[in-house]
Amino acid sequence: FGAHTFRRTAFAGDYTGLEIQRTLVAKAEQLEVPILDHVYITRLLVRDNVVFGAYGFDQSDGTRYLIHADAVILAAGGHNRIWRRTSSRRDENTGDSFRLAVEAGARLRDPELVQFHPSGIIEPENAAGTLISEAARGEGGILRNALGERFMSKYDPERMELSTRDRVALAAYTEIAEGRGTENGGVWLDVSHLPRETIMTRLPRVYQTMMELQMLDITTEPIEIAPTAHYSMGGVWVRPEDHQTDVDGLYAIGEASSGLHGANRLGGNSLIELLVYGRIVGQAAMAHAAGLDAQRRSPEAVMRARAEIDDLLAADGRENVRALQRAIRNTMTQHAGVVRSDEGLRAGLADLDMIEGRMEDIGIHPDIAGFQDLAHAFDLKASALAARATIEAALERRETRGCHNRSDYPDTDPTLQVNLVWSPTGGVTHEPIPEIPAEIAELMREVDTEGKLVE
Template sequence: MQVRAPGYDHFTTDVLIIGAGAAGLRAAIELSRGGVDTLVVGKSRHGDAHTIWAAGGVNASLGTRDPEDSPDIHAADTIGEGHYVTDPQAVAKLAYEAPERIRELQDWGCRFSLTEDGEIDQRYFGAQSFRRTCFAGDRTGEAMLSTLVEKAKDISVPYRENVYITKLLTASPDSGGHVNGAAGYDLKTGRRLLFSARAVVIAAGGLTSLYERSSSRRNENNGDAMALAYDAGAALRDMEFVQFHPTGMVQPEEMAGMLVTEAVRGEGGRLYNAEGERFMEHYSPDHMELDARDVVARANYREIQAGRGVEGDAVLLDISHRDADYIKERLPKMYEQFSSLGVDITREPMKVSPTAHYAMGGIKVDFDTMQSTVRGLYTIGEATAGVHGANRLGGNSLAETVVFGKVLGEYLTGNLDSLPRSNPDEAEVARHFADLDALGASKGEHDPNELVSELRRLVWDHAGIVRTEKGLDEGLRKLAGLKEKADSLDVVGGSGDLEQALNLRSMLTASEAILRGARLREESRGAHHREDFELEDPDWQKTILCAPGVEGMQLWNEPIGEIPQKIQKALDEDYSLDYHHLE
């Protein structure tokens, strides 16, 4: 329901979903099918979410190519490559439910690539024991999202575009202190927006736009999902674990960091340095280019740092030994992407370099309910933490969206009556909109765009692929200086400047959580690599959490749950990818 109040528009719904990618839409579909009044809001037009950039595939142990695969082995691969700091129950749920979710998408019209027998085809992805990555050429995320968008439209799921959520609202402590709405504004008109809801779901992605080079679009994945939850009092988990994809584009400058999908290596792509050496033979002779992303990314990084990179601080990724028609069929997006730059990947290699790609860290949730540590606030998708541990298995992110979107939708459909109905406090709403007005009219000393660029360089330099105590301490010192500058912003024009100022605030919170978590974890584990603590330490097989405290950001540890017996058995049996099937 919408009411036009003085100064803002007020919407009332049972469940507000912030974020319209695959996770948010899958949850909305489940809720709407259960008769729950649901509203999805997104920053972009309907169907234009970061999901479309997940190109290579989605994991499910269908056994199409390798019948010996199973959910237990999928879970074992996930826990092993997560370096034993995943939430084992969450991993089990992901692995056991993914096959049904993929078949459901196919039933809804998702055009997965098929075998000659008409089964969903599966390819290799890095660090997987068997071929379990389902795909739609190299446009898998796009195919999945378009399917979910059409399904949502078919059942009339309400959706509002161009919405920037700026604050989660909570009921007064004497009413339970639960999250009961959100405030924001329309990015096109500037009109203030208020949403009342019995439950709020964050499905707004990750944080890799904090880095100078990332596979995200610049206006997405800037940590606002985590910052919204943190500001509402929710705990964050494992923020130090950020995955760097081994292969991002380096040229032209406006495309630097754009993903070159893992499907290129899954189809047999090879990495070479400037000397023509296939260098993964030194770093991972058994798994070569299909070792875990953290291993391959560090190998690329070290080759470049050692001066064996090609022009543009890059290495070469070559798929040209494959048949040209095969490449065009299996990798159509990559073929077109490089052809537009005058590079024919059927004949010549691609220049690539590591790029910030995915946040394993995020908001802490209970994976049975998807509720955060604050009542009434739920989270799904990349904004959550716990499924991927210290290093995400490629193909698991898309699986996570539909598996846990369904889990959340089912839970809230059956348990919504346990959440009270209440409107956000009018005084709190008035104060927040007044603060927004003041920020939009501020004429301070510092351009928010320049501070965002400075912050991205800081995070890349001090919390990047390789970290040290000295570098992290220096990063925290510089961050404190940026925070001071952010208190005096020059926001002089339209909603675009206000948007960047708000992005900066979120990015500062998320960056601090990454730097502090990385400083505390004195070991190397998965994507978190400390040059001053190069070994994995059994005493650090635990998770790091942070939340707002009286004296600022507070950090603490919690133990990891017990691995289910069937999955432990699969771990003990030590399945491993036979890379040489590709030779």
């Protein structure tokens, strides 16, 4: 993958995440861990800043679930589906982690740091942003503009297509913005010169996806791509040593969490983080649970969670949830995308005020097919919160750093090498970047520059 010092990506073809998921599910089944696959969590339950469970409903039949837990690990993903073109599937990564954590009393960190991956497909519209894995460039894919120029030679002549994602995304964005893009507003990613066997063994998912979505054979044709919102480096504020949030017993991991990747995640590091912190956080949550002598609950917290669903189910306004979700995605795309500015971000905030006003008048109508409409309403609340946090922090980060490009502040400002921490009441505050925990720093020293463990 791009910008690695040596070849070290852990992968299973380009189905790595799927393999991890299969293993995890198989192990959970083996240990007889109950899996509530259809339950949508609407609230984390907290008493005196200590978590004691979660509340939700079954998306197929509306059954309510009250789950008591001594510790909760929030792993509900990031917020990249609040942009129009995104690598996330429908109804995922709508910022649920952010809302659940903030309503539980936690804060967010660096929500403005969102990675735009250089290669999302453009068509069809309902699949816009679907990812073409970085493995395509890793295996030797070439980027060209509409004039046929291999444009990365202008932006990073040394690393070319294997530059960091932020640089490649900005390069593609610039080519398109300056009129050298394709008719559909993209650039070309070409792997057709690679041996067919490489494509079929290393890029089987890309091959299959392009066949299914566009009937395009990537062994002979280039792929039309443009930057797509892909990964939340920012997220819920967590302690670096064990990823506990501001709330006792509440942990966050993966895209829900923040801090590990700075302002620019390298390819492959998300799944590795999940493996490494899965273990660390699991152990910390277990120790927290074992250390409790009693679980103190709050009937009021449960009542509030219940009432929130009741109120939404009774909502019969004229505004459509899907239309409002689309409005947020349009606003974020227009005003808080790959390149941002003070003027654009302020326009984005004004749009958001208006959208939040319209959200007062939504109508929720579960039907015979299930309670998805209710889930979408909660997704909408989460997206609005995530969008506000993102724009407010993006306004405050008056510099260009990693994935965050400000046209009005094109340089990195050393005084802004800080975390921006957000809460709905406190707004944005600056915090020094925490030290790397001693044990992790020690481990890092033990790995030499070729990635080998030094005995």
